[in-house]
Amino acid sequence: MIHGFARALLGLFLPFILLIPGCSKPFVYPEDERSQAEPVRSADWIAVLPEGEIRRQVVLGCTPCHQIGPPVAYRKTLEEWREVIGRMKKIDDDLDLSLIRLDAEELAQWLAANAKLPKHGRYIATAKADIREYPVGVKTGFYHDMAVSAGRAWIADYFGNKLYGVDIDTGAVDSFDLPVNVAPGKPGGAHQIDTTRDGMIWITFTKAEQVIRFDPAKKEFKVYSGFEKGGNVQYFVMDADRYVYEDKDGGIWMTHFSRVMLSRLDPKTGEIKKYRTAPHPRLTEKGVHLYAAVADSQGRLWFTETHGNRFGMLDPRTGEVTVKDMPEKWAGPKRLAIDKDDVLWIPELATGKITVYDTRADKIVDRLTLPIAGDFPYGIRRNRYTGDFWITGSGSDSLYRLNPKTKAITIYRLPRRGAYTRTVSFTDSGDIWTNYASFPNAHTQVPFDAGVVIRLRPQ
Template identity: 25%
Template sequence: MRQKIRAVLIASALLWFVFPVQAQGQRRGPPVQLPEGIGQELVQAHCTSCHRLNQIANSWGYTREGWEELFSSMVALPSDQAELVAGYLATHYPVRPAPEAVKIPGKTNVSIKEWVLPSLGSRPHDPLAAADGSVWWTGQWSSVLGRLDPETGVMKEHPLPPDSGPHGLAEDAMGNVWFTGISQNYIGKLNPATGEVTQYPVSKEGARGPHTPIFDQTGTLWFTLQSGMVGRLVPETGAMTIVSTPSDNTYPYGIVVNSVGVPWYVDFRGNRLGSVDPKTMEIREYALPNPEARPRRIAITPDDVLWYSDYARGYLGRFDPATGDVQEWPSPGGSESQPYGIAAVGSIVWYSESAVRPNTLVRFDTETESFQTWVIPSGGGVVRNMMATSTGDLVLACSGVNRVALVEVSDN
């Protein structure tokens, strides 16, 4: 059953964003006791409104200027309060040793341009390179979908039903933007011209957390779910089918579709990939050689070879479905670099290392097996996903620093 909702309740969406539930910031892990000092109460009051204090205590730390730039992307404070907060954080949480970005030169040039999003603290999760050249993002913490015109810098946000927690994005042939409402367990379709949102509830028993969506060549939408399942939605009828993976305790995460319409996904909770028969929805799993592998995102090159970011081990992996062969390369940033968002342009694989300071953009030439890297100007703040544009450039969602980025690529 479909539920159509006019996404015009701007006041409600803003109230949810400005006054989120206090418990949301402290719901996991032991509570953190902030050190005493001038500015402590301000940090306690403002920072716990949307995240846990252990994200501060366990961070790599920043300079005074770095802290101010970071929290200014989350909340707008009066200048006197901002001074106190920045001073407190820099004093008690200064820069600490951390895995540093490894810079590898090469012949390719990139230009990285970033935009701070209108809703502070939005935490963009996934980007979308739309057919008209615009860049979209999911504002997961503010429950909005945003659109950027990179030519003019003009941005517009479309409010969604409160607490939708939009996660992944996909565009259909008519320009509608589809998303996964991970917090409210639905698949959504936004009509950009009218702002109308159509909801397709995930109603199968035990199914929860619709995650990453992608369209196949016929216009059918496929999506992964956090509950160890993969789903299929036929937009024309609204028919939704969800199946469980053969293995228990799985977490289907990134997903792609190959040249003949077969969806492939990676399991972030195990050392495996899976394929889905597009007609029967039978899932076949393929184990990776290393039991510690935890592939998080997946890309596909024109030869239908699959590439994955092994988040847990710090590797880039290659899986050939035709032969079952697996190859792996250590990521330049090392075993703790946590490769995450990934995309392919022709024979070039791009991804980001999310646990080096600053985050890096990595280029891997699959023909020469060579790496080249760049640092992301804002630091990246964990690039959870990226997507190639029709012209061979890239769009990124820089989650923790509340930005989206356009990477323009040129080869010498």
């Protein structure tokens, strides 16, 4: 029998025991009263899958769109898995994403054999916050990103081709038709939405192959076309202050999901230039998934390849390109950030780790593990006002705050199961902003027939 003091120690330390890297055994959950009261979340479900390359490929294939496991995507039998994988493969093919790389039957059999729902979730000590949810848009929409500008939080509907702005004080919502060049009823593919330092809102459109700038004061759009067809305009290069990067001549840069290249847009002339990065030794160009990018103090552009499992650098001045493998296979580097010392903070979607790479010293200086086993961090953002980093706990219904000096991580739990997030925005008041970004939207269990923007105010 475990006596009181020993039981207290176990209750304190067991929740923070993580899977040892390289170990093939699944995570074992502590059986204490606090854990037994916790609901099962996606991260809990993933944590009990056998660690290894198949598990990581499952995470890389499914979690770019939504959580897996509870609350709605959980399956038990082989036939159930065959049905859902077939449906997901069709969506993957229809949207031309090339996310699910494993053979469908092999994947169905592996999940049927290994996917087990834990009895309960895992207790985690979380920090207090005042959280407000803002319903905005339609429930059938898909809202990939959000940004705050001009006193409003903005989201754009991937399929519905609408831009929504919700007043952060009153909750009042304005909506605007997005002038994308697509056939009626077809998605423009609104993807990233972020701001430049002048408060202008910029949006990438993966399906319309366009970029749009929106002036929130004048309510005016400017559309930029002429990007490479089939390239999937994906992600703006960001700077250390979490703004869309503008080079010394005012150029805006973006990645292409289906190409190993970046493009530069001159907002004044509309001229677009393409810069190739590097082919992958094993994957087709479309399968590399060149995803996010940041600019360092020298104007060099650092990018991630989520399925290519590399990160790299393009120097626009010289055309030099270098690429580096991630520390583990199928780690899945995703939305990275950069700090004022040109250090990269790279979230690994499939491992739950953060690789810290010093670009000046040209070496990995740290590799941090998130405190919730099975979590998949989609993005990391630097708070320009405090220097802290905020990480999306996309599988644990959480946001993490990371102190870059002490490496201490604070956990804030969001109020919904299925609270899948991709980005974090900041205001000078100290508020933290995000949105529920699952596709389908209904995977997040909310009482609203709408999309949802969230304001988190740490207490």
